[in-house]
Amino acid sequence: MDLESLKAALAASPDNVPLLLLVAKAYEDEFELADARAAYDHVLSLEPGNTDAMVRIAHLIDLEGRTSEAVLRVETVTQQAPDCAAAWILLARLQLKEGDGKDARASYDRAVSLDASLENDNLLEKIIRSGGTGKRTAMTSDGQLHEENWQDSGGLEGLDGVAARELELEFKINTDVAFKDVGGMEQVKEDIRMKIIHPLKNPDLFKAYGKKAGGGVLMYGPPGCGKTLLSRATAGEIKANFFSIGLHQVLDMYIGESEHKLHKIFELARKYAPSVLFFDEIDALAADRRDLKGSAGRTLINQFLAELDGAEANNEGVLVLGATNAPWHLDSAFLRPGRFDRLIFVPPPDxxxxxxxxxxxxxxxxxxxxxxxxxxxxxxxxxxxxxxxxxxxxxxxxxxxxxxxxxxxxxxxxxxxxxxxxxxxSTRKWFESAKNYALYANQSGFYDDVLEFMGLKK
Ligand SMILES: Nc1ncnc2c1ncn2[C@@H]1O[C@H](COP(=O)(O)OP(=O)(O)O)[C@@H](O)[C@H]1O
Ligand SMILES: [Mg+2]
CATH class of the missing domain: 1.10.8.60 (Helicase, Ruva Protein; domain 3)
Structure with missing residues (x-):
């Protein structure tokens, strides 16, 4: 029914609550927000506890930019009517807006458990990305680590439906970026073709020469010069699934949980092969081991290396890409054959x-x-x-x-x-640091490309 006929009906019975709600909603659709608010207020004057009206008013108040007031109002509803799914989903949106991912997640889960039709991948993805991941490993009162979500299993079976979907929402990125979207950088693109794209496309050819396709490729260079962009474009070129992992997403977790999550991420990438697993700012993980608090650092590094080696599982079709501005902070264990054994220098844009x-x-x-x-x-x-x-x-x-x-x-x-x-x-400063490492710590020619770029080596 359109707004005009609803208004006519309302004129005939001005205190009809269901009709008032319909009219209010129609006003909202027409962006006549003041009229909508008046209609909802009228509902509340007739039925003070009407949750529909209370939730919609909170929403309207948020639209006016008064988000914290909206939160207070909708929280009142969730306290008075804990089964009101609409209130919980609005609360989730508001908490997300306020940057409170964890609370948003709890509210979202509550809403969906009350009304499954409220499931919304788009919203959930945003919540997860602002820290609202699923239930975490909790320390119970007897001091036991208690797994609430990630199932402990080495194999793919360990990826139960819920965890897999969560990981996908958190890490899988749709890339419609390709090389044509990266200006210039022809040398780097050629490097990527030779070191990544061709090996993935012609694994047998590479095997015939005793080379292995897959493994890891490390991009390094001054910050802000397109490493992240090129990684995405690479995934776009080979039409592979792209998983992007910022290490803080793995590091900021309880002891034991990081390793687990890392393993699950690799499992997911294997399941989706051909896929690219991109670890941005990988130096955060592999930084000088002294920087890492406690023993969690070392076990995480070892876990990472084991995953890279494909010791327990087959990494065929999984390309691991790393990017770093500070390759000199990388543990040399990362650079051994079979790990990040191909390097790509990404220079400043030409x-x-x-x-x-x-x-x-x-x-x-x-x-x-x-x-x-x-x-x-x-x-x-x-x-x-x-x-x-x-x-x-x-x-x-x-x-x-x-x-x-x-x-x-x-x-x-x-x-x-x-x-x-x-x-x-900003790149000059980077080259000053790089030059020292390149001149005095150039093991196995790691920095040859840098020296060449600087005109210090031919
Ligand atoms: N060759 C290029 N063509 C188009 N945009 C670029 C290029 N190089 C860098 N940019 C832009 O510059 C910004 C920084 O690039 P980014 O990939 O984040 O750098 P890095 O990961 O090396 O620190 C991005 O917004 C990116 O879009
Ligand atoms: Mg980057």
């Missing part, structure tokens, strides 16, 4: 790449008379992230002007060149 990055950044901004080539020339030594900073600087000062004038003031190429002078290229 002229073509910088032009591409400039183009990407100017796409959604009011930029005029910009000579991309000229700006790229002025940003030699800049990382992708530095170029982002150049745009941020220029945007900020223009925005200030726009506020004063009350209209859009375009960003010009000149503004950007000016902003570029204020940003310090």
């Amino acid at each position: 002229q073509v790449a910088r032009e591409e990055i400039v183009k990407i950044h100017s796409k959604d901004k009011p930029v005029v008379s910009l000579d991309e080539t000229a700006l790229a020339k002025k940003t030699d030594g800049f990382s992708g992230a530095d170029i982002t900073a150049v745009f941020d600087h220029a945007t900020e000062s223009k925005l200030e002007e726009a506020m004063k004038q009350g209209k859009i003031v375009p960003i010009t190429g000149k503004d950007l060149v000016k902003a570029a002078k204020k940003v310090k290229p």
